[in-house]
Amino acid sequence: xxxxxxxxxxxxxxxxxxxxxxxxxxxxxWKFYDADDYHPEENRRKMSKGIPLNDQDRIPWLCNLHDILxxxxxxxxxxxxxxxxxxxxxxxxLKRGVDAVPQKCDESGKEEKPHEVKLFVVHLSGSFEIIFxxxxxxxxxxxxxxxxxxxxxTLEAPSxxxxxxxxxxxxxxxxxxxxxxxxxxxxCDSEHNEA
Ligand SMILES: Nc1ncnc2c1ncn2[C@@H]1O[C@H](COP(=O)(O)OP(=O)(O)O)[C@@H](O)[C@H]1O
Ligand SMILES: O=C(O)[C@H](O)[C@@H](O)[C@H](O)[C@H](O)COP(=O)(O)O
Numbered sequence: 001x002x003x004x005x006x007x008x009x010x011x012x013x014x015x016x017x018x019x020x021x022x023x024x025x026x027x028x029x030w031k032f033y034d035a036d037d038y039h040p041e042e043n044r045r046k047m048s049k050g051i052p053l054n055d056q057d058r059i060p061w062l063c064n065l066h067d068i069l070x071x072x073x074x075x076x077x078x079x080x081x082x083x084x085x086x087x088x089x090x091x092x093x094l095k096r097g098v099d100a101v102p103q104k105c106d107e108s109g110k111e112e113k114p115h116e117v118k119l120f121v122v123h124l125s126g127s128f129e130i131i132f133x134x135x136x137x138x139x140x141x142x143x144x145x146x147x148x149x150x151x152x153x154t155l156e157a158p159s160x161x162x163x164x165x166x167x168x169x170x171x172x173x174x175x176x177x178x179x180x181x182x183x184x185x186x187x188c189d190s191e192h193n194e195a
Pocket of ligand 1: 011012013014015016017018019020082134135137138169170171172173176
């Protein structure tokens with residue numbers, strides 16, 4: 001297997017990140033992190049009150065997650081992270097940490113980054129209606145379904161040159177897992193052939 005990387009399972013609240021991420025980590029035998037477990041108390045309180053998070057709320061949370069991913073991949077460990085990562089900038093922070101925050105990267109943006117986490121992104125995408133219905137049925141979670149509209153408004157779906165696949169949440173879970181596993185196998189084979 002090639003250089004360790006992080007498999008990011010992303011999407012709006014209720015798209016299945018935690019469910020799919022847990023299954024993938026178990027299938028792959030990789031460490032699993034759920035970004036929800038790393039929100040500071042203020043962020044959870046804000047969301048519980050039905051107030052969407054903003055960049056200021058999310059940036060320190062994402063920088064912390066970057067540090068965790070970097071530590072693991074530097075130690076030779078592949079990881080799976082379930083994280084909303086709704087904007088391109090948020091995914092850049094997961095890769096490059098605070099250097100990816102616009103006002104801080106200035107000139108350094110073009111330099112080779114020795115501390116970059118290689119990411120492969122699985123975007124779970126679906127309609128507002130299907131996901132909202134799933135959120136209404138989900139019990140015991142701090143995130144109110146009313147925040148789903150703001151999640152869709154914030155979402156910047158991954159696009160080239162990001163390394164990603166998009167999978168519909170309409171699919172059954174075993175099918176989603178199989179698609180990701182096949183994609184990882186193809187990537188692994190092509191890296192092997194290039195080496
Ligand atoms: N592909 C799927 N098909 C049917 N139900 C799903 C699927 N993925 C997730 N779910 C269900 O949808 C709800 C939201 O999933 P969850 O993993 O909590 O989403 P997220 O972590 O993105 O908020 C859960 O009740 C979960 O069991
Ligand atoms: O960036 C955000 O606004 C949050 O991370 C949000 O996207 C996330 O969805 C909540 O933490 C709720 O958790 P669930 O995604 O598990 O519903």
